[in-house]
Amino acid sequence: xxxxxxxxxxxxxxxxxxxxxxxxxxxxxxxxxxxxxxxxxxxxxxxxxxxxxxxxxxxxxxxxxxxxxxxxxxxxxxxxxxxxxxxxxxxxxxxxxxxxxxxxxxxxxxxxxxxxxxxxxxxxxxxxxxxxxxxxxxxxxxxxxxxxxxxxxxxxxxxxxxxxxxxxxxxxxxxxxxxxxxxxxxxxxxxxxxxxxxxxxxxxxxxxxxxxxxxxxxxxxxxxxxxxxxxxxxxxxxxxxxxxxxxxxxxxxxxxxxxxxxxxxxxxxxxxxxxxxxxxxxxxxxxxxxxxxxxxxxxxxxxxxxxxxxxxxxxxxxxxxxxxxxxxxxxxxxxxxxxxxxxxxxx
Amino acid sequence: xxxxxxxxxxxxxxxxxxxxxxxxxxxxxxxxxxxxxxxxxxxxxxxxxxxxxxxxxxxxxxxxxxxxxxxxxxxxxxxxxxxxxxxxxxxxxxxxxxxxxxxxxxxxxxxxxxxxxxxxxxxxxxxxxxxxxxxxxxxxxxxxxxxxxxxxxxxxxxxxxxxxxxxxxxxxxxxxxxxxxxxxxxxxxxxxxx
Numbered sequence: 113x114x115x116x117x118x119x120x121x122x123x124x125x126x127x128x129x130x131x132x133x134x135x136x137x138x139x140x141x142x143x144x145x146x147x148x149x150x151x152x153x154x155x156x157x158x159x160x161x162x163x164x165x166x167x168x169x170x171x172x173x174x175x176x177x178x179x180x181x182x183x184x185x186x187x188x189x190x191x192x193x194x195x196x197x198x199x200x201x202x203x204x205x206x207x208x209x210x211x212x213x214x215x216x217x218x219x220x221x222x223x224x225x226x227x228x229x230x231x232x233x234x235x236x237x238x239x240x241x242x243x244x245x246x247x248x249x250x251x252x253x254x255x256x257x258x259x260x261x262x263x264x265x266x267x268x269x270x271x272x273x274x275x276x277x278x279x280x281x282x283x284x285x286x287x288x289x290x291x292x293x294x295x296x297x298x299x300x301x302x303x304x305x306x307x308x309x310x311x312x313x314x315x316x317x318x319x320x321x322x323x324x325x326x327x328x329x330x331x332x333x334x335x336x337x338x339x340x341x342x343x344x345x346x347x348x349x350x351x352x353x354x355x356x357x358x359x360x361x362x363x364x365x366x367x368x369x370x371x372x373x374x375x376x377x378x379x380x381x382x383x384x385x386x387x388x389x390x391x392x393x394x395x396x397x398x399x400x401x402x403x404x405x406x407x408x409x410x411x412x413x414x415x416x417x418x419x420x421x422x423x424x425x426x427x428x429x430x431x432x433x434x435x436x437x438x439x440x441x442x443x444x445x446x447x448x449x450x451x452x453x454x455x456x457x458x459x
Numbered sequence: 460x461x462x463x464x465x466x467x468x469x470x471x472x473x474x475x476x477x478x479x480x481x482x483x484x485x486x487x488x489x490x491x492x493x494x495x496x497x498x499x500x501x502x503x504x505x506x507x508x509x510x511x512x513x514x515x516x517x518x519x520x521x522x523x524x525x526x527x528x529x530x531x532x533x534x535x536x537x538x539x540x541x542x543x544x545x546x547x548x549x550x551x552x553x554x555x556x557x558x559x560x561x562x563x564x565x566x567x568x569x570x571x572x573x574x575x576x577x578x579x580x581x582x583x584x585x586x587x588x589x590x591x592x593x594x595x596x597x598x599x600x601x602x603x604x605x606x607x608x609x610x611x612x613x614x615x616x617x618x619x620x621x622x623x624x625x626x627x628x629x630x631x632x633x634x635x636x637x638x639x640x641x642x643x644x645x646x647x648x649x650x651x652x653x
Contacts, residue, residue, distance in 0.1 A: 124632065125628050125629050125632040127632075128628065128631060128632035128635055129613070129628050129631075129632075132606065132613070132631075134612070134613050134628070159639060160635055160639075163635055163638065163639055163642070164607055166584075166588060166642070167588065167603065167607035167608060167638075168607055168608065170500065170585060170588060170589075170608060171585060172492075172496045173495060173496045173499040173500075173505065173508070174492045174495065174496070175491050175492055175495045175509065175512065178488065178491075179487055179488075179491045179512065179513055179516065180484035180487045180488055181484075182513060183483075183484075183487050183513055183516040183517055183520070184480060184483065184484055184487075184520075186513065186517045187480075187483070187516070187517045187520035187521060188480070
């Protein structure tokens with residue numbers, strides 16, 4: 113292809129427009145005349161046509177799914193006044209009749225093939241009107257933990273199954289749980305996805321939140337840490353529960369308040385324990401956070417009793433954090449993890 | 460892209476404005492793949508295109524009350540989408556290429572509708588063309604995609620990008636020259652043969 117050295121930029125623009133069939137009248141006649149006399153112009157037209165052919169031959173990409181449901185759900189939500197988006201009018205309607213407007217952040221760290229022990233952080237979730245989030249102290253994680261946060265939840269007993277839930281997860285790109293499949297198999301709809309490098313700043317932020325040795329080691333040693341992927345999905349609380357039930361580990365519910373994490377334990381996750389915990393918010397007046405986490409080693413307490421005892425205070429917003437621990441690693445991996453641990457900072 | 464106003468679109472818009480939200484679902488179904496394809500080429504990423512196409516529809520739905528039909532629905536929708544795409548690009552760090560997205564989503568379906576040259580362009584060439592597109596400025600890439608891949612007329616491009624037709628013509632020409640140069644680097648043999 114010869115270099116184009118137009119002797120008149122405007123005329124050459126006309127050549128481009130000629131290729132597109134966008135000329136008529138005098139301009140068309142002018143170009144046709146030039147093409148008969150100017151071999152360079154003729155060559156440029158041929159090159160532009162070839163370029164068009166190349167571009168038009170690009171394969172067409174299709175979404176691969178029907179977006180109607182996700183779009184309409186988001187669209188309806190967007191039309192609500194801000195305060196209703198956040199609070200769902202819970203107080204006006206009462207807990208028993210309010211739609212759950214929950215945001216759930218699900219984070220997963222999968223540290224790559226060479227690192228069997230995944231690192232679980234707390235959550236840097238959707239940030240709408242969120243006060244700084246207290247982060248529960250995490251215990252030593254098991255393999256491939258997930259963490260999730262439900263945020264801004266106006267929870268009620270009956271409508272909880274109908275309520276929208278948003279899920280975000282972070283995971284190492286290209287080497288992760290197939291969350292699309294996991295979400296889809298539970299009827300949850302992915303509505304957003306972004307890739308983010310684990311920059312030193314992000315690493316510090318996560319480490320600060322988690323205060324968890326394995327995460328720290330993951331981040332500190334993460335000069336080559338693959339990017340994480342955050343996925344935001346929507347579904348109902350019921351679908352969320354179904355998703356959680358896909359995971360074999362025992363799930364325990366913790367509540368945190370005033371920045372002091374891990375102070376309460378509500379026992380294993382179930383519909384009733386979640387609802388009980390949420391119900392306990394009804395009469396409270398200050399923000400509270402609920403951390404729901406997998407911790408097979410602890411078996412604390414009756415959820416509703418603890419909740420009532422503490423009388424969690426609420427402004428109508430709660431956050432619930434989930435940490436799901438899939439099946440423990442295979443025995444062959446334990447050794448490797450054990451050796452890696454010795455290199456990390458003890459939390 | 461068909462430049463003719465689809466009367467069905469207009470009717471559906473009226474239905475949505477009258478409160479029939481399901482009518483908007485039909486609009487989504489009708490335009491999602493075409494808009495998605497455009498956004499994949501503009502953004503260079505299936506994931507980002509997936510995000511922006513939904514954002515565009517949501518924004519269109521929310522703003523539909525203000526849509527008076529002076530423009531065609533898809534033109535208006537594309538305008539929203541192109542603006543969102545620009546914002547998206549500015550917000551994001553340098554993004555993963557469409558190839559990276561594909562490596563993650565190998566089984567994601569691709570439109571199998573036959574195109575005139577489909578099958579004549581191999582994957583390596585597709586990647587090279589996409590890479591060359593991503594080297595262009597956002598405005599050049601947008602206008603090229605709208606013209607070459609969506610087949611928009613200059614007038615339609617002007618409506619979508621809110622540019623005079625003369626500007627469309629000159630910008631498109633400059634975009635082509637730049638793309639030609641980029642492809643000379645990435646596909647010297649093929650370009651020379653052309």
